[in-house]
Amino acid sequence: MHHGPKDDLDLDLDLSSAALVFRLLRGHGIPAAPTDMLSAFFGGGNNQKAAKDDMDGLLALYEASYLAFPGEAAVLDEARAFAVENLQRRQQAPSFMDALPLQWTAPRLRAMWSLRADYCCDDKRIDPAIVQLAKADFNLVQAVHRGELVKIIKWWKESGLGEKLAFARDRVVESFFCAACIAPEPHLGECREVLAKTSAIIVHLDDIYDLYGTPDELEAFTDAIGRWDNVSAAAAAGALPEYMKAMYSAIWKTSVTAADRVLHKHGYHVLPLYKKAWHDLCKAFLVEAQWQHQGYRPSFDEYLTNGWVTSTGPLLLLHALPTITQQPAEIMSMLQVPWNSSGSGSGSGSGAIEYPRLVELSSRIFRLCNDCASHQAESERGDAPSSIACCMTEMCASEQQARAAVQDAIADTWKELNEEVVVAAAAAGQWNPCSAESMANLCLNLARIIHCIYQDGDGITSPTHRTKQLIKDVLFNPI
Structure with a gap:
C-alpha cells in the first residue's frame, strides 16, 4: 500500500x-x-x-x-x-x-440528491442530455423498487406478524428502503427481497428480546431456534407462547424459501448455515437481555464483541450474499465452512460462524451508529446498556465525552473497513471490489445506509420527518 x-x-x-x-x-x-x-x-x-x-x-x-x-x-x-x-x-x-461525507453515504442517496439539486440544471459544465438520461434511469429503477415493495407488503400482511405481535414495531417499508439502498441495481431483486423480509422479521424479534419476552420465555425460544429442524416449525417450537410460535414460523419459512432459491440456482445447501446464524443472533440477544435483568454493565470491548452480532448485520449479509454472486462456493470458503452439493456441511455444528472481516467491521459501524441514536430512549426505558453507557462507566466520563469516544470509534472502524476492502480485493484478485456483485459493496452500503437511518435519531423506532421524506423521495416521488 x-x-x-x-x-x-x-x-x-x-x-x-x-x-x-x-x-x-x-x-x-x-x-x-x-x-x-x-x-x-x-x-x-x-x-x-x-x-x-x-x-x-x-x-x-x-x-x-x-x-x-x-x-x-x-x-x-x-x-x-x-x-x-x-x-x-x-x-x-x-x-x-x-451532511455525511460521500464515503459514508449510500450511492442511491447520492444520486437522488445530485439529480434533485438545482445545480444539475444550472451548471453549464454538465451536459443536459446526460442529466435527463440519469433522471430517467433513476425513475425507472424507482418504479422497479416500488413494484417490489408492493409484493413485500403483501407478504408481510399474509404472514400475520403485525397482528400476532401487536406490541412490536411494524417497519416493513423502512426495511425495504434500506434494502433498496444496499442493493439498488435492478437485477438484484432477490437480494432486496431477502434483505427486506429478514430485516422486517428482525425488528419484531428485537422487540421480543428487548421489551416483551420474560427471561424464561427468551431462553426457551433461543433453545428452540438452536434445535431447529426441517420436520415442522410448529413441532420444533414446542410449548412456546403463541406469539413466539408465530415468530419462529416466520423465521423458518423465510430462511427456507431463501435457501431453496440458492439450492435451485447453485446447488448449495445453505439452510444449516442460516439456522446457525439465527441461533447466534438469538444467543447474542439473550446475553443483552440477561445483562439488562441482572443490571450488569460490561466493558466496552465485551459489549462490542457481542454487539456487532446483535446489530443483525451478519445475519442480513449472510442471507444476501448468495443472491448477488454466481459463485457461492467462494462465499462459503470465506465463511470457512466446507460445503458440497449433497446438502451436508459443518454449518450445523456448535462452533461460531467465522464471518469475513468486512462483515464484522460493517456490523460494528451498524452497532455503534444505532447506539448513538437510541441510547437516551433505551436508558430511560432501562434497556440493556449501550456502547455509550459502557464508555461512561469505563472512562468515568460524561455522556457527551462518551458520545465523542464512540464517534471516534466509528471513524476508526471506517478506516479499517476502507483498508479491508483493498486487502480483500487483492486477495481475491478483483480489480473492482465495489462492483454491484461483490461482498465489499454490500458491506459498504450496509454501513452507509445505517449512517443515514440513524443520523438524526432512531429512524427505525421513531422515524423522523426527514426519514419519512427520504423514503418518499427514494421510493415514491419521481424526479
Whole structure:
C-alpha cells in the first residue's frame, strides 16, 4: 500500500483533481499513497497558498480524507483539518459539515440528491442530455423498487406478524428502503427481497428480546431456534407462547424459501448455515437481555464483541450474499465452512460462524451508529446498556465525552473497513471490489445506509420527518 500512481506517472494535477483521483483509486481498491498525491497541497509552499482559495479543491480534499486507512492520521486527518479550517474561513462549513461525507453515504442517496439539486440544471459544465438520461434511469429503477415493495407488503400482511405481535414495531417499508439502498441495481431483486423480509422479521424479534419476552420465555425460544429442524416449525417450537410460535414460523419459512432459491440456482445447501446464524443472533440477544435483568454493565470491548452480532448485520449479509454472486462456493470458503452439493456441511455444528472481516467491521459501524441514536430512549426505558453507557462507566466520563469516544470509534472502524476492502480485493484478485456483485459493496452500503437511518435519531423506532421524506423521495416521488 506504499506506492501511488505518482510513483509511476508524472501527474501535474491541481488539488481538486488530485483529491478526486485519490478517492477514485482508493474506492476501486487500487493502491494510492496520500503522502505522494495530496500532502504537497497542505504541507507548505506555493501549492498550499493556492489550495486555500480553491473551493472545489478543498471540498474534494475533505471528501478524500474519509478514505483513510489506519495509521494515516498524520496525513489525511491533517488534510481534513486543513480543508475544514479554510472552508470555515470562507463561511462554507454549514454546506458540507452538516451532511455525511460521500464515503459514508449510500450511492442511491447520492444520486437522488445530485439529480434533485438545482445545480444539475444550472451548471453549464454538465451536459443536459446526460442529466435527463440519469433522471430517467433513476425513475425507472424507482418504479422497479416500488413494484417490489408492493409484493413485500403483501407478504408481510399474509404472514400475520403485525397482528400476532401487536406490541412490536411494524417497519416493513423502512426495511425495504434500506434494502433498496444496499442493493439498488435492478437485477438484484432477490437480494432486496431477502434483505427486506429478514430485516422486517428482525425488528419484531428485537422487540421480543428487548421489551416483551420474560427471561424464561427468551431462553426457551433461543433453545428452540438452536434445535431447529426441517420436520415442522410448529413441532420444533414446542410449548412456546403463541406469539413466539408465530415468530419462529416466520423465521423458518423465510430462511427456507431463501435457501431453496440458492439450492435451485447453485446447488448449495445453505439452510444449516442460516439456522446457525439465527441461533447466534438469538444467543447474542439473550446475553443483552440477561445483562439488562441482572443490571450488569460490561466493558466496552465485551459489549462490542457481542454487539456487532446483535446489530443483525451478519445475519442480513449472510442471507444476501448468495443472491448477488454466481459463485457461492467462494462465499462459503470465506465463511470457512466446507460445503458440497449433497446438502451436508459443518454449518450445523456448535462452533461460531467465522464471518469475513468486512462483515464484522460493517456490523460494528451498524452497532455503534444505532447506539448513538437510541441510547437516551433505551436508558430511560432501562434497556440493556449501550456502547455509550459502557464508555461512561469505563472512562468515568460524561455522556457527551462518551458520545465523542464512540464517534471516534466509528471513524476508526471506517478506516479499517476502507483498508479491508483493498486487502480483500487483492486477495481475491478483483480489480473492482465495489462492483454491484461483490461482498465489499454490500458491506459498504450496509454501513452507509445505517449512517443515514440513524443520523438524526432512531429512524427505525421513531422515524423522523426527514426519514419519512427520504423514503418518499427514494421510493415514491419521481424526479
